[in-house]
Amino acid sequence: MTRVFQLLTPAVLLAAVSLAAVPLATPSAALAQGSLNVYCSVQAEWCQAVANEFQRQTGTRVALTLKGSGETLAQVTAEAANPKGDVWFGGTGDPHLAAAEQNLTVAYKSPNLDKLHDWARRQAEQSGFKTVGIYAGALGFGYNPELLQKKKLAAPTCWKDLIKADYKDEIQIANPNSSGTAYTAVATIVQIFGEDDAFRYLRQLHRNVNQYTRSGVGPIKAVARGETSVSISFMHDVVTEALAGFPVKVQAPCEGTGYEVGSLSVIKGSRNLEGAKKFVDWALTAPAQKLGADSKQFQVPSNREAQLPREAPRFADIKLISYDFAKYGASAERKRLLERWEREVNSQPK
Numbered sequence: 001m002t003r004v005f006q007l008l009t010p011a012v013l014l015a016a017v018s019l020a021a022v023p024l025a026t027p028s029a030a031l032a033q034g035s036l037n038v039y040c041s042v043q044a045e046w047c048q049a050v051a052n053e054f055q056r057q058t059g060t061r062v063a064l065t066l067k068g069s070g071e072t073l074a075q076v077t078a079e080a081a082n083p084k085g086d087v088w089f090g091g092t093g094d095p096h097l098a099a100a101e102q103n104l105t106v107a108y109k110s111p112n113l114d115k116l117h118d119w120a121r122r123q124a125e126q127s128g129f130k131t132v133g134i135y136a137g138a139l140g141f142g143y144n145p146e147l148l149q150k151k152k153l154a155a156p157t158c159w160k161d162l163i164k165a166d167y168k169d170e171i172q173i174a175n176p177n178s179s180g181t182a183y184t185a186v187a188t189i190v191q192i193f194g195e196d197d198a199f200r201y202l203r204q205l206h207r208n209v210n211q212y213t214r215s216g217v218g219p220i221k222a223v224a225r226g227e228t229s230v231s232i233s234f235m236h237d238v239v240t241e242a243l244a245g246f247p248v249k250v251q252a253p254c255e256g257t258g259y260e261v262g263s264l265s266v267i268k269g270s271r272n273l274e275g276a277k278k279f280v281d282w283a284l285t286a287p288a289q290k291l292g293a294d295s296k297q298f299q300v301p302s303n304r305e306a307q308l309p310r311e312a313p314r315f316a317d318i319k320l321i322s323y324d325f326a327k328y329g330a331s332a333e334r335k336r337l338l339e340r341w342e343r344e345v346n347s348q349p350k
Helices: 002-008 027-031 044-058 069-078 093-101 118-126 145-150 159-163 180-193 195-206 218-224 235-243 273-283 286-293 331-346
Strands: 035-040 061-066 087-089 132-143 171-174 209-213 230-234 249-251 259-267
Touching (some): 035 044, 035 069, 035 273, 044 061, 044 273, 044 286, 069 093, 069 180, 087 273, 093 118, 093 180, 093 259, 093 331, 118 132, 118 259, 132 145, 132 180, 132 218, 132 235, 132 286, 159 180, 159 195, 171 180, 180 195, 180 230, 180 259, 180 331, 195 331, 209 218, 218 235, 230 235, 235 249, 259 273
Parallel strands (some): 035 061, 035 087, 171 209, 171 230
Antiparallel strands (some): 087 259, 132 230, 132 249, 132 259
8 A cells, every 4th residue: 555655646636627619529530641539538628638739739630539448448349340449548447458458459668658657657567568557546435515414414434334224325336337437446345345245245335326327427426416425436536526616525435445547548450550659658748647637637647747736635645455457457357347246236126
């Protein structure tokens, strides 16, 4: 845990702007020469800022497809025989590692690798340089204190709080089949409690979940709107909603929690391979990573020259587990856990 914190804390958290007025290009428009198809698995504001700035600097037209990392992995897999995308930007690292293992992405050693923190370079080395870390973020809870007070409920502080009967129909988490956030949560719970106890826990949690959303940010947005009391979310997403003026607070679980290394990959069969490599080089620079900060997204960027905004979650205050990216990023393990979750949790009555 200490080693991870020492690697993460010197970095700068990414932030955000409102969605740019320029409309998203369609993927079909990106087939022309000098254009790039980017599959983007971070929030829309950040995706659009990245597309606009890369296009402004290079003249390369960028077409965006916005999907969660689980959905993007499924799309890249389905398109393997006829790839439509060039670059996959962002989203939790486990699906990127699975894509690398399945030979869906290609190796590329950017000259900017030496400018990155150790955890980002480890992601690249572990994947055979088929993906690289561009940010990191810790998993936790978001909650609406006004709703909890109204319902006379205490704020959760530990994973075990979430399975109390008091929280019946009060919790939202995404579906781990479509959301990298939720898959990280499942893998985290397995690593904290051991697999059999973890699935016993997930079945108890299931009774308290009112909805499994498609995207990882869906639950905290529902908390912000007062539609549900508690979410399982990345902590930086909770901070984003709080800074937007919504009544939400963030909590790191007392037992410990996992974290993501958000990643960046070049898709095998890219129709603009040189453009894709240039995009990777650019995305690993400090000015490009500052676009996250300009979009109010509070992940820890991988470039060492970043600064840590005062609003960002402090890893010194979070009990981080030694998350096993090699194991839980493996495609067979991911498939097995998701199948078990579907069979033993999602299919069960409330």
